[in-house]
Amino acid sequence: MELTADTGTRMVCDVVPQCEQPGSGPVAFGQAMALDSAFSLRGAGDLITETVHLTPLTHLAVTLAERSSDGLSPRALADAYQTVEGWFGLAAGSMRLAPPDLTRLDDLGSVTADALQVAIANAAFLALVNDNAQWNTISEVLIDLVNQTRETGQISLMGDGTNVSLADLIATAAVQASALQATVHSSTISQKLVVVEYSNVQHFKTIADVYDETDTIVADTDGTANDTADDTSGDTTTDTSLDNTQDSIADTTGSDTTTGDDSTTDTVADSGTGTDASEPPANEITPEEILVSNTALLSWTAPLTRENGESLAMGEIAGFEVVYGTSADSLDQSLAIGDASVDQLLVDELSTGTWYFAIRTLDTNGNRSRLSEVVHKQI
Template identity: 70%
Template sequence: MLSGCGLDISGDEDTATQSSVTAEPTVQIAGAAVKGVIQQGLVVANRLIADKDGIYAPQRQAAKPVLTADDGSYEWQLRGKAEGWALVELTADGGTRMICDVVPQCDQAGGAAVAFGQSMPLDSHFSLRGAGDLRMETVNLTPLTHLAVTLAERSGDGLSPVAISNAYTTVETWFGLPAGALRLTPPDLTNLDEMTGVSADAIQVAIANAAFLALVNDNAQWDSISDVLADVSSQVSANGQISVMGDGTNVALADLVSAAALQSSELQNAVDSSVISQRLAVVEHRNVQRFKTIADVNEESDTDVAGSGNTTDISTDTSTDTSTDTSTGSTDEQVAGTTEPDTTTDTTTDETVADTGTDTETSEPVTETTPEETAPANTALLSWTAPLTRENGESLAMGEIAGFEVVYGTSAENLDQSLAIGDASVDELLVDELTEGTWYFAIRTLDTDGNRSRLSEVVYKQI
């Protein structure tokens, strides 16, 4: 039996027996270790206590160690009140397993690839940390929380509540996550079809964490997720930041966000639920937007993501992809203002796409020149504008648009690939992993009544 900060720790049976006598409350301290799901990982929690100089450090064990369950969760039962902050750490041993949450597989140095959804071993160097207020009753352990703790340790007052809270916010900013996202329990990406109630925010967190493992694939520089995490952690520890675009040696923030965007796209093909597919499309759009912001760094200055949480956000679009700007409206589309795309111009074509059979308004085409190529060469960035009216002149509310479908292929007459976007607010899509040659793209609109427009005018990009 262990004691921490005046709180006696006991097993479930002891707690139940004593509660029946004293009616003393118990508090469940819980969380999850997800990168993907980590099974049989050893989790230890230590109280964060300030010394006489006000410097916070882990000084007292809050509860006896526990092992994570098959779903990655862990929990303690603390008798009495749960007060104060704690540092929680997971370590791996020979019995610890992790579920591969990277599509289509997880590569292993010196071993066979592990298929998506299957378990794989973790090396003994692997660890994850998280921290939080025990009164919140949840402390999740992921690569992102690990970076946040590493950043907080740079604070002048150690792992204080303020330093931890600020560090969590900063890491959320780095990865374009909504405020408070690191407190969300990431879902199991291999079981999304059974989790239709999960939010896009939680999925985005899970995919951001999966990106650390995705970087191991086809990259001889990284043998394991431990290598990737150690590299990023060392950058944060030394500089309080992550390199934006990288130096060819270290992991860059752009690498991680790009990997997250790709996984968002790949997962859409791995799920059956249309609801989950739509949320994945939203997450993909967010990651594409974040990548664009990162790519908009002034290359003449060595700009990094700062530990303060501020990011470089330049409004100029510097991507070099073919951009299709489409207004959506009805089954009889009209096309306006097409400009020829090339490798130095981000071309915006304002097209009308359909949903019921009436004339739609179109806006003027916009062409943005790009001084340098910053997005991956094998991608095409498509953008469009939702319509305000249907072809018959009736107004078209955003709430009446269910989403869009982008179709593409290597022939304008045979657009045999497609990507569904189940969110009317999405107006941009990065199509990646394009092979050499000319690729052709078009888009159609879907309304909430199930009507589909015919395809827009086709635009193209040479890869």
């Protein structure tokens, strides 16, 4: 499928605070803007069994798939989508999610961090026009990236001063994730935007590390290229956030409960499995405005059973409580999360030293599980 622009085509500006328009005034965030005649977006898939979204990312994926000897076959498209997800540090399969409208996030009933990250990655193509005088329109950015992909099956990691680089887009996405936090009232969505910002910062760091080690640029279109893309994605979304901590972090599944009163013991779910965050990015790599150097990103899995073995539905979970402090024996600070669907929390403004964290589950009857085992992070 291909969408092309004519004189009546409009796109909503989803870049904070505005979209720059050469030869005319800027267009404010959330307002419609005209597109030039060179603009086009492509996507591909089985229109009988799936909804095909047309975005800058799918546009690149189709270009990549066309380089395959199989053409636009299901296998070539699947590989291309996976490769592009690896380029941008996205979760597997996330490019097939419906991108949420970034200009109306508070109107959404719920949205995942993965879907937000995809939408912000797509918005970065347009945001890059604001940040670099070399690019006047989103069409120019897309054409440059398509040409790189078509010619080599690759995107330059750090750029050569002429072409758009992957680092340009990732850094711009991180800045946009940060800026979007000021546009929403929902604390849940704001928290997920923080997670997306942090993920992009970490991905930027990984790209810079790879660039320091080798001149190789990301991905290719055949079977061996997916290994490169997967490694790049894995380093940011899994390896850097887990490998640094698993050696010193035990499974944090609780087993006991606390009660609402002295006479009744109502069991609540175990407190889930917690995981400490990755090392923060170094100052010399991450742009100062998106640096998250004194934070810990915690993640957990909502429990499926109560501590007495009874099943626990998501609708019975009221939320979670994260407690933390500078001593494992004195977790004197706490953060309440009143949404059972939240599974990550970024704790910021941590001073230098070792910080310890634990979590408990709260149910809709006011019962609380005992605390999970304690995890820690050195700041």
